[in-house]
Amino acid sequence: MRIKNKAVKTAFLFILTASLVLALSACSKSSSGTTGGVRRTEVLLDTVVTITLLDGDEEDLDAVFDYLETEGNRLDRYSDSEISELSTTPTVLSDDVFTLLSDSKAFSDTSGDAFDPVLGALADVWQIQEPEVREAPSVDTVAEALTHSGNSLLMLNEDTKEAWLTDEAAGVDLGASAKGYLGDLATEFLKERGVNQALLSLGGNIVAIGDKNGNGYLVGVENPFDQSQDPIAVLTLSDKSAVTSGDYQRYFEDAEGNRYHHILDPKTGYPADSGLSQVVVVADSSEEADMLSTALFVMGKDKAIDFMKTYDPNHEIGLIFTEKDGTVSVSDNLKDIFEMNTSDTDTFSFQFFSLS
Ligand code: ADP
Ligand code: MG
Numbered sequence: 001m002r003i004k005n006k007a008v009k010t011a012f013l014f015i016l017t018a019s020l021v022l023a024l025s026a027c028s029k030s031s032s033g034t035t036g037g038v039r040r041t042e043v044l045l046d047t048v049v050t051i052t053l054l055d056g057d058e059e060d061l062d063a064v065f066d067y068l069e070t071e072g073n074r075l076d077r078y079s080d081s082e083i084s085e086l087s088t089t090p091t092v093l094s095d096d097v098f099t100l101l102s103d104s105k106a107f108s109d110t111s112g113d114a115f116d117p118v119l120g121a122l123a124d125v126w127q128i129q130e131p132e133v134r135e136a137p138s139v140d141t142v143a144e145a146l147t148h149s150g151n152s153l154l155m156l157n158e159d160t161k162e163a164w165l166t167d168e169a170a171g172v173d174l175g176a177s178a179k180g181y182l183g184d185l186a187t188e189f190l191k192e193r194g195v196n197q198a199l200l201s202l203g204g205n206i207v208a209i210g211d212k213n214g215n216g217y218l219v220g221v222e223n224p225f226d227q228s229q230d231p232i233a234v235l236t237l238s239d240k241s242a243v244t245s246g247d248y249q250r251y252f253e254d255a256e257g258n259r260y261h262h263i264l265d266p267k268t269g270y271p272a273d274s275g276l277s278q279v280v281v282v283a284d285s286s287e288e289a290d291m292l293s294t295a296l297f298v299m300g301k302d303k304a305i306d307f308m309k310t311y312d313p314n315h316e317i318g319l320i321f322t323e324k325d326g327t328v329s330v331s332d333n334l335k336d337i338f339e340m341n342t343s344d345t346d347t348f349s350f351q352f353f354s355l356s
Contacts, residue, residue, distance in 0.1 A: 047203025054197035120171020180290025211238035241286035274300030282318030
């Protein structure tokens, strides 16, 4: 994957500042007893990737960054990839690409199409990459793109591993699941090299591998209204992934100051307007957390909570919803690892909710 232009790069370096502060505080607070550790940040996967290895070295870092670049390119619709070459002719895909496509299609059905991997045509007309001022596409342009979008346009043959689209103008966009999937792949890759204590941040998708000698990693929940402020809460994570979807991560504004962010409602073709500003999902699988955070953002808090009661009957997945009015709702299964961090009670109010 590549950063498409300098402005995008600058925007993501801004995001980097916020996440790095968190990663650094995570390390300094509980680094006692560790011998060294290495960290590196690179612009990769169209975002900023920071990897900290507590029991790895520079060679492991070289290897895992190379691995992420290669795997990332294979899932990117803007690279020369199996994904970008999907057409109306059935093509046999590599196993891992097929798996992610098939997981994404299945989850799309489960989510009632709140999550949709066949939004390429819509993503092309919106082109949401960077904070800039420009006009939104016309209603007709969005309506036309919507007719070439939708999970049902993607066909998969599980036996032959073939995939194809039934509409020439449709395109697969794995932007809402690929980074999570890559987080899981990188975890396996590192473990195979003997690295068992690490913290990965793939553009804000966090994966905590192992722990810090018995302590969890401290990971901040970004302030969705102002990322230059301290995190609004801190999660203590061991062997878990925390993935965030927010309306502040990628967006542009029109001349009147209306904000158009990058999480699209597949039913309307417009940025999801569900009353939420941010969703954080804490789960064992980063791929699942990534797909869920996007889908739950589209659904809005009430529908999302109803959905999760059925989807996750054992309440293993942690959820944080921040609404546009500053209400932060935290699932009670996070009680032991969630700590509020803001004194700004004028802006934020916190409450726990039960999933049962
Ligand atoms: P990020 O990529 O910033 O981590 P998300 O995981 O929420 O955020 O994914 C948003 C990206 O996924 C968009 O940039 C777009 O490529 C794609 N996308 C947007 N809306 C949806 C949706 N409803 N379902 C699936 N993919 C989406
Ligand atoms: Mg996502």
